[in-house]
Amino acid sequence: MKQITILVPDGQNNLASIIGCYQVLLKANQYWKEKGREVPYQVRLAGISSEVTFYEDVFSVRPHTHIGNIRQTDLIIIPSLDHQYDRTVNNNGPLIQWLAAQYKQGAEIASVCTGAFLLAASGILDGKTCSTHWIVAEQFRQRFPDIDLQPDRLITDESGIYTNGGAYSFLNLLLYLIEKKYDRPTAIYCAKVFQIELDRQSQSPFMIFEGQKMHGDELIQQAQAYIEAHLHEKISVEALSGRFAVGRRHFDRRFIKATGNTPLEYLQRVKIESAKKAFETSRKNINEVMYDVGYADVKAFREVFRKVTGMSPLEYRNKYNKEAVV
Numbered sequence: 001m002k003q004i005t006i007l008v009p010d011g012q013n014n015l016a017s018i019i020g021c022y023q024v025l026l027k028a029n030q031y032w033k034e035k036g037r038e039v040p041y042q043v044r045l046a047g048i049s050s051e052v053t054f055y056e057d058v059f060s061v062r063p064h065t066h067i068g069n070i071r072q073t074d075l076i077i078i079p080s081l082d083h084q085y086d087r088t089v090n091n092n093g094p095l096i097q098w099l100a101a102q103y104k105q106g107a108e109i110a111s112v113c114t115g116a117f118l119l120a121a122s123g124i125l126d127g128k129t130c131s132t133h134w135i136v137a138e139q140f141r142q143r144f145p146d147i148d149l150q151p152d153r154l155i156t157d158e159s160g161i162y163t164n165g166g167a168y169s170f171l172n173l174l175l176y177l178i179e180k181k182y183d184r185p186t187a188i189y190c191a192k193v194f195q196i197e198l199d200r201q202s203q204s205p206f207m208i209f210e211g212q213k214m215h216g217d218e219l220i221q222q223a224q225a226y227i228e229a230h231l232h233e234k235i236s237v238e239a240l241s242g243r244f245a246v247g248r249r250h251f252d253r254r255f256i257k258a259t260g261n262t263p264l265e266y267l268q269r270v271k272i273e274s275a276k277k278a279f280e281t282s283r284k285n286i287n288e289v290m291y292d293v294g295y296a297d298v299k300a301f302r303e304v305f306r307k308v309t310g311m312s313p314l315e316y317r318n319k320y321n322k323e324a325v326v
Contacts, residue, residue, distance in 0.1 A: 001042050003073040004181075008047035008063045009118060010091045014080035015054040017112045017170050018045070018061060021077050024174045024190055028182050031189050040182065046070055048094050067098045073107050075181065080113035080170065083136070085143070089121045096122045103160070110162035110177060112170040119163070120144045129156045133166025134207040138214050141260055149260075154203045165203035171196045204310040209273040211266075212259040219244055220258040223251075224266065231271050234294050237263045271295070272308040279317040286313045 006021050022043060029039045045063040053060045076099065081088050089096065100122040103109055111119040116132040117140065119125055126146045137151040150156060154165045155176050164173035175196060179187035191198040211224055223244055227235060240263060241251035255263045271293040278289045287298065290313075295301040305313050 002040060002075075003070070004041045004043045004075045004077065005067075005070060005073040006043065006045050006077045007067075007079065007095065008045050008049075008052050008061050009079070009081070009088060009095055010047065010049050010052060011084070011088045012054060012082045013088065014082070014113070015059055015061070016168070017079040017115075020168075020170060021079065021112070021174060024171065024178070024194060027190055027193060028178050028186050031186050032182065041074070044070075048092065067095060070102075072105055073102060075177070076102060076107055076109045078109065078111040078115035078118050080115050080133075080167075081117060083114070085114070085117045085139070089118065092118065100124055106160075108160040108162070110164075110173060112164060112173065113166045116140065116163050117143070119161070120147055125161065128158050128161060129153075130161075130163045131156050131165050131203075132163065134203060135166065138212045138260075141212075142214055151207070152202055152204050154200050166206075169200070169203060172200045202310045204308065207309075209269045209308075211270070212261070215258040217254065217258040219246070220255055223255065223263070224259070227263075227267055227270055231274050232292060232294050234296070235267055237267070268304050269308060272305055275301075275305065275313070276309065276316065276320075279313065280320045282321075283323065286317070289313070 004025060006018060008018060022045065025041070025043045029041065029043065032039055044065060045061065046065050046067045047063040048067060051060050051062045096118065099109060099119065103124050109119060113133050114136055116130055120130070120143070125144070129148045129150055131150055131153045132140050134151045137149060141149055151165070154169055155173055156163045162173065162177065164170060171194065175187045175191055175198060178190055188198065190196070211228065213221065213224065223240060226240070226243070238248055241248045244251070246254070252262055255261070255266065259266055261269065275289050275293045278284055278292060284292070290298060290301045302313060305316070309316055311319070
């Protein structure tokens with residue numbers, strides 16, 4: 001029988017993703033058994049401690065086995081972590097080494113949410129694409145610049161490594177893995193039983209753009225501040241670079257290096273974030289919001305809004321503001 005190993009790292013990490021993964025995978029096995037088929041995977045919890053406590057010792061998890069007892073497994077799932085990433089990495093050195101060794105032996109690895117930090121510490125993500133919770137994207141980029149972080153994506157799948165976005169979107173990753181490892185009917189069954197939306201591809205509708213400020217480039221920070229203070233105006237990137245006496249091409253390269261976005265992308269994200277808040281909290285119509293954030297072309301506004309959020313302005317307003325005028 002093939003093996004799926006759910007890790008229980010040391011530390012105050014996310015209990016829900018451990019329990020949720022275990023529960024959904026057991027349900028997939030049960031579905032196969034009820035259909036008269038041989039259960040394809042044994043699902044086990046493994047760690048480096050015999051017991052790990054959570055939430056001020058209110059809950060505890062006792063893994064089935066120590067990672068040292070597992071010579072080979074087919075799929076490893078890393079749960080999401082708390083936000084003390086350096087401490088978690090330092091406290092789980094043997095687990096990180098084991099991950100790297102298992103991957104070299106052919107194991108596939110899936111990380112849930114901020115579990116990507118633990119996976120990245122193993123080095124096997126270098127040069128590959130990855131997702132994690134949008135709220136920690138800037139911290140992740142600072143720690144792991146050699147990884148192609150794509151926080152808009154809900155799930156990445158590359159070279160036997162799977163990563164996903166934030167929080168309870170791990171349930172969508174599980175459905176994705178169940179479809180690949182079991183079959184589509186099993187994924188549909190689990191989606192219906194646990195009432196999980198099937199085939200979600202993006203976490204863009206849930207993202208809150210706060211700007212990437214954790215860099216040391218003072219000039220770019222000044223440019224960011226100017227953009228945010230003048231979001232109601234139509235701002236030319238050429239004029240913006242000129243304001244700070246920097247050539248356009250050099251300004252673009254410097255901006256990308258500091259923030260991960262081109263100046264135009266950053267400008268669009270700031271404007272669309274302001275528009276999102278207006279749709280959530282006011283009764284303004286689409287044209288009013290569009291003008292407020294410096295757009296005059298309805299088609300252009302709709303295209304940029306959908307590009308950033310994955311939804312049309314009307315869809316977004318109707319989803320997040322029940323009091324809005326239709």
